[in-house]
Amino acid sequence: MSDFTYDVDAEGVATLTWDCPGKSMNVMSFEAFDELSALIDKALGDAAVKGIVITSGKDSFAGGMDLNVLARLKAEAGDEPARGVFEGLMHMHGILRKIERAGMDAKTNKGGKPIAAALTGTAMGIGLELPLACHRIFAADNPKAKIGLPEIMVGIFPGGGGTTRLVRKMGAMAAAPFLLEGKALAPAKAAEAGLVDEVVPAGELLARARAWVLAATDEDIVKPWDKKGYKMPGGAPYTPAGFQTYVGANAMILGKTQGVYPAAKALLAAAYEGALVPFDTALRVEARWFTKVIMDPSSSAMIRSLFINKQALEKGAVRPEGVADQRVQKLGVLGAGMMGAGIALVSAMAGIEVVLIDQSQEAAERGRAYSEAYMDKGIKRGKATPEKKEAVLARITATTDYAALKGSDLIVEAVFEDPAVKAEVTAKAEAAAGEDCIFATNTSTLPITELARASRRPEQFIGIHFFSPVEKMALVEIIKGRETGARAVAKALDFARQIRKTPIVVNDARFFYANRCIIPYLNEGIRMVGEGVEPALVEHAARMLGFPVGPLQLVDETSIDLAVKIAKATRAAMGEAYPDSAVDEVIFWMAEQGRLGRKAGAGFYEYENGKRSRLWPGLREKYPAPEAQPALEEVQNRLMMAQVLEAVRALEEGVLEDIREGDVGAILGWGFAPWSGGPFSWLDRIGAARAVEICAGLERRHGARFAAPALLSEMAERGEGFYQRFMGEKAAA
Numbered sequence: 001m002s003d004f005t006y007d008v009d010a011e012g013v014a015t016l017t018w019d020c021p022g023k024s025m026n027v028m029s030f031e032a033f034d035e036l037s038a039l040i041d042k043a044l045g046d047a048a049v050k051g052i053v054i055t056s057g058k059d060s061f062a063g064g065m066d067l068n069v070l071a072r073l074k075a076e077a078g079d080e081p082a083r084g085v086f087e088g089l090m091h092m093h094g095i096l097r098k099i100e101r102a103g104m105d106a107k108t109n110k111g112g113k114p115i116a117a118a119l120t121g122t123a124m125g126i127g128l129e130l131p132l133a134c135h136r137i138f139a140a141d142n143p144k145a146k147i148g149l150p151e152i153m154v155g156i157f158p159g160g161g162g163t164t165r166l167v168r169k170m171g172a173m174a175a176a177p178f179l180l181e182g183k184a185l186a187p188a189k190a191a192e193a194g195l196v197d198e199v200v201p202a203g204e205l206l207a208r209a210r211a212w213v214l215a216a217t218d219e220d221i222v223k224p225w226d227k228k229g230y231k232m233p234g235g236a237p238y239t240p241a242g243f244q245t246y247v248g249a250n251a252m253i254l255g256k257t258q259g260v261y262p263a264a265k266a267l268l269a270a271a272y273e274g275a276l277v278p279f280d281t282a283l284r285v286e287a288r289w290f291t292k293v294i295m296d297p298s299s300s301a302m303i304r305s306l307f308i309n310k311q312a313l314e315k316g317a318v319r320p321e322g323v324a325d326q327r328v329q330k331l332g333v334l335g336a337g338m339m340g341a342g343i344a345l346v347s348a349m350a351g352i353e354v355v356l357i358d359q360s361q362e363a364a365e366r367g368r369a370y371s372e373a374y375m376d377k378g379i380k381r382g383k384a385t386p387e388k389k390e391a392v393l394a395r396i397t398a399t400t401d402y403a404a405l406k407g408s409d410l411i412v413e414a415v416f417e418d419p420a421v422k423a424e425v426t427a428k429a430e431a432a433a434g435e436d437c438i439f440a441t442n443t444s445t446l447p448i449t450e451l452a453r454a455s456r457r458p459e460q461f462i463g464i465h466f467f468s469p470v471e472k473m474a475l476v477e478i479i480k481g482r483e484t485g486a487r488a489v490a491k492a493l494d495f496a497r498q499i500r501k502t503p504i505v506v507n508d509a510r511f512f513y514a515n516r517c518i519i520p521y522l523n524e525g526i527r528m529v530g531e532g533v534e535p536a537l538v539e540h541a542a543r544m545l546g547f548p549v550g551p552l553q554l555v556d557e558t559s560i561d562l563a564v565k566i567a568k569a570t571r572a573a574m575g576e577a578y579p580d581s582a583v584d585e586v587i588f589w590m591a592e593q594g595r596l597g598r599k600a601g602a603g604f605y606e607y608e609n610g611k612r613s614r615l616w617p618g619l620r621e622k623y624p625a626p627e628a629q630p631a632l633e634e635v636q637n638r639l640m641m642a643q644v645l646e647a648v649r650a651l652e653e654g655v656l657e658d659i660r661e662g663d664v665g666a667i668l669g670w671g672f673a674p675w676s677g678g679p680f681s682w683l684d685r686i687g688a689a690r691a692v693e694i695c696a697g698l699e700r701r702h703g704a705r706f707a708a709p710a711l712l713s714e715m716a717e718r719g720e721g722f723y724q725r726f727m728g729e730k731a732a733a
Contacts, residue, residue, distance in 0.1 A: 301677025
């Protein structure tokens with residue numbers, strides 16, 4: 001079946017309609033590119049055709065490139081994968097350049113046929129790079145649509161001419177937010193920024209594009225960089241203004257990425273070098289740098305985790321088979337605090353009827369007001385409308401009456417982390433909701449199997465661990481208790497998909513998966529402070545690994561009194577086996593000093609008017625530094641292995657069932673070094689043998705917590721990688 005259809009109207013305008021069969025959004029493949037190329041040739045070669053409009057048969061234009069084709073290009077090239085990628089890219093550039101030149105004479109720039117892009121909605125990645133090769137871009141006035149180049153978010157950069165064209169169209173400074181940050185805009189804002197040329201009412205989109213095509217002159221369709229005397233906006237790199245731009249951009253990239261993200265540096269190199277040469281040579285420069293990035297293990301791992309694996313999980317890769325559609329119609333939320341209010345908000349925004357319950361009507365209304373405030377902010381920013389706000393609020397019923405839960409097919413409990421309180425509301429809610437309702441507890445630490453004892457139907461009881469703030473965090477951790485049934489798992493997964501979250505499914509165990517791995521990271525940072533390691537060294541070592549925040553800052557953000565509470569509960573549960581007394585010495589002392597973190601205006605950091613200023617000097621006074629500080633690599637190995645080894649143990653013990661969930665969950669859940677692709681991808685990158693070697697040294701110097709798990713040691717002996725062993729890949733990434 002074809003991805004493009006071809007139609008010529010009575011006035012001689014050929015319309016190429018992109019409509020991938022069986023997909024909700026258009027995704028470009030190399031086969032589709034060849035199909036498009038043939039249709040462009042057909043239109044350019046037909047004397048009756050005066051111009052071309054490229055549009056979509058869907059309510060969006062395109063979601064981007066199918067990144068799986070890049071892996072195929074490498075595989076098909078055999079022993080020369082880089083050649084395969086580069087030649088594939090140059091073939092794509094040739095097609096886009098053919099669209100851009102549109103049959104015009106190479107010397108006179110005359111005789112070409114106008115080509116307009118008519119964007120029906122969202123246009124991302126190649127969905128914008130293709131229009132950038134056209135002569136004019138029309139976008140339907142759809143505030144829900146997003147237009148941008150998000151490739152940097154998955155470890156690559158715009159390699160379909162987007163980097164070269166956007167820099168030449170806008171200048172390096174103006175293009176930077178879209179290329180280096182992956183910023184996407186609604187159509188009206190995209191037009192203001194210069195990403196698109198015109199925003200028109202959706203009903204007039206094709207008519208306006210056709211009218212322009214019929215009226216366009218030779219001068220209208222020649223790109224500025226194909227004209228004599230072209231000067232780059234903002235200045236070329238060798239001009240005073242351009243020089244400052246690129247020097248500043250280089251410093252900015254290093255500051256933000258700490259040098260661990262190859263795509264950002266390669267993008268800047270492609271833009272800089274491309275700006276020094278003619279346009280067609282610049283496309284080759286872009287293709288060469290893109291190829292280098294694709295061949296880098298970091299980019300391959302990021303693509304696999306943040307694109308391929310993430311999409312697979314969102315589409316139900318781990319959903320139980322044979323269970324009917326479990327989409328939620330009516331949701332009950334118990335507890336209207338920040339977490340419950342956030343769950344109510346994202347659910348109502350997804351079109352789900354919500355009953356929000358708390359002990360007092362005032363508390364319940366306060367929870368509903370959270371959604372009102374959120375929508376008001378959206379209206380001010382142009383991301384929502386009063387009508388949408390009204391619709392969202394109309395779906396949320398704030399009450400104290402459990403009888404309102406009648407007819408709910410899912411209940412999410414988000415009350416205090418107290419088993420007795422949770423047991424009480426579980427019994428009340430189950431009695432009111434009905435026999436078929438699935439009950440989910442939002443807990444970050446309490447064992448699901450134990451909480452399920454309060455349920456009359458433990459097979460319908462499950463854990464759904466949201467991350468705060470709910471409306472911003474992409475991950476949802478779904479936890480199966482010992483008796484949780486397949487329908488409950490399917491319900492939780494379908495609900496996550498409805499509210500546009502990425503789910504991972506794990507088995508019940510203390511701290512589940514995400515907290516199980518992040519707590520050792522925090523503890524290791526705190527433990528080092530207690531040993532006299534410079535706090536700044538701890539924090540900078542973490543940032544240089546690519547973690548968004550250091551362990552001390554993260555403890556401040558989550559609060560030190562919470563850390564104390566978790567430590568006391570864990571010590572009570574583990575008894576003699578409790579391993580973190582050295583950590584407790586530090587955090588208990590901090591709590592005694594009243595330094596409870598950001599919320600108290602005092603923690604590991606000092607705060608001025610709510611803003612973090614510097615690390616608290618009192619740490620060095622209490623825990624003076626020895627003469628010799630540990631090497632940076634030693635600190636980084638401790639911080640990294642503290643998390644990675646817990647991920648391996650979670651897999652070894654069956655808490656984690658799928659390494660894809662381990663990698664995606666780590667990146668989305670607590671910001672584990674995204675450049676690495678996640679803990680299992682990172683282990684595959686350095687090799688199990690090297691990991692065991694690092695563990696041996698750390699265990700010798702710092703204790704048994706760094707002992708290599710049996711699974712890792714076995715894989716080292718066999719020379720296996722995790723993706724090789726568990727996902728059937730031919731070699732480690």
